[in-house]
Amino acid sequence: xxxxxxxxxxxxxxxxxxVLLRCNYSSSVPPYLFWYVQYPNQGLQLLLKYTSAATxxxxxxxxxxxxxxxxxxxxxxxxxxxxxxxAEYFCAVSDRGTNAGKSTFGDGTTLTVKP
Amino acid sequence: xxxxxxxxxxxxxxxxxxxxLRCDPISGHTALYWYRQSLGQGPEFLIYFQGTGAADDSGLxxxxxxxxxxxxxVSTLKxxxxxxxxxxxxxxxxSLSGLAHNEQFFxxxxxxxxx
Numbered sequence: 004x005x006x007x008x009x010x011x012x013x014x015x016x017x018x019x020x021x022v023l024l025r026c027n028y029s030s031s032v033p034p035y036l037f038w039y040v041q042y043p044n045q046g047l048q049l050l051l052k053y054t055s056a057a058t059x060x061x062x063x064x065x066x067x068x069x070x071x072x073x074x075x076x077x078x079x080x081x082x083x084x085x086x087x088x089x090a091e092y093f094c095a096v097s098d099r100g101t102n103a104g105k106s107t108f109g110d111g112t113t114l115t116v117k118p
Numbered sequence: 119x120x121x122x123x124x125x126x127x128x129x130x131x132x133x134x135x136x137x138x139l140r141c142d143p144i145s146g147h148t149a150l151y152w153y154r155q156s157l158g159q160g161p162e163f164l165i166y167f168q169g170t171g172a173a174d175d176s177g178l179x180x181x182x183x184x185x186x187x188x189x190x191x192v193s194t195l196k197x198x199x200x201x202x203x204x205x206x207x208x209x210x211x212x213s214l215s216g217l218a219h220n221e222q223f224f225x226x227x228x229x230x231x232x233x
Contacts, residue, residue: 007160009160012158034218035218035219037221039224044226045226046121046122046209046223046224046225046226046227047161047209047211047224048224049221049222049223052219052221054219093160093161095160097218097219098218099218099219104149104151104166104168104173104174104213104216104217104218104220105151105163105166105174105176105177105218106151106161106163106222107163108153108160108161108162109160110158110159110160111158111159111160
């Protein structure tokens with residue numbers, strides 16, 4: 004069974020500082036990996052996804068993530084935080100195999116950006 | 119174009135009552151997913167439709183939960199004999215196809231409160 008662990012339920016950074024949100028997965032084969040963002044009172048929105056092309060994936064709003072098979076990680080980063088980045092972030096995994104279409108999500112990380 | 123819509127946005131009911139939650143996916147999307155999100159947790163998979171049929175209903179917690187998608191578009195999640203533990207935000211998502219790498223587009227959710 005797949006699982007996703009997001010280390011740190013709350014992360015606080017200063018505006019302009021590096022953002023690092025951690026995600027580790029457990030899967031028998033390299034899965035597809037996703038990062039979603041959820042702003043207050045809005046639905047989840049895809050930030051980026053890994054589908055086995057380049058291991059460094061660039062997404063919207065300046066975010067990127069690197070797939071590291073040896074570490075089973077897919078950490079999300081942004082060089083310089085903006086106030087508008089304050090939201091909840093979810094890492095998710097989908098199996099390439101028979102369970103296609105079903106995503107397993109982590110419990111989320113709430114990002115706070117201080118002025 | 120219109121995104122995924124869900125109605126109602128909020129539903130308050132009493133323990134033991136029956137509720138229906140509706141999801142309108144993006145036009146042309148053949149895959150539709152239901153998730154449940156409890157406070158402080160990530161979305162939890164319930165059921166996935168490919169067209170009119172349920173391709174994977176392994177996440178439905180018990181037989182009080184049922185979902186239909188009779189014409190391959192709108193879907194209804196039905197909960198019988200509601201319990202306080204059913205209180206959560208119910209999320210619907212759709213994607214162009216059921217392939218695991220496809221982006222899922224999420225609706226804003228229905229917040230269900232069982233008193």
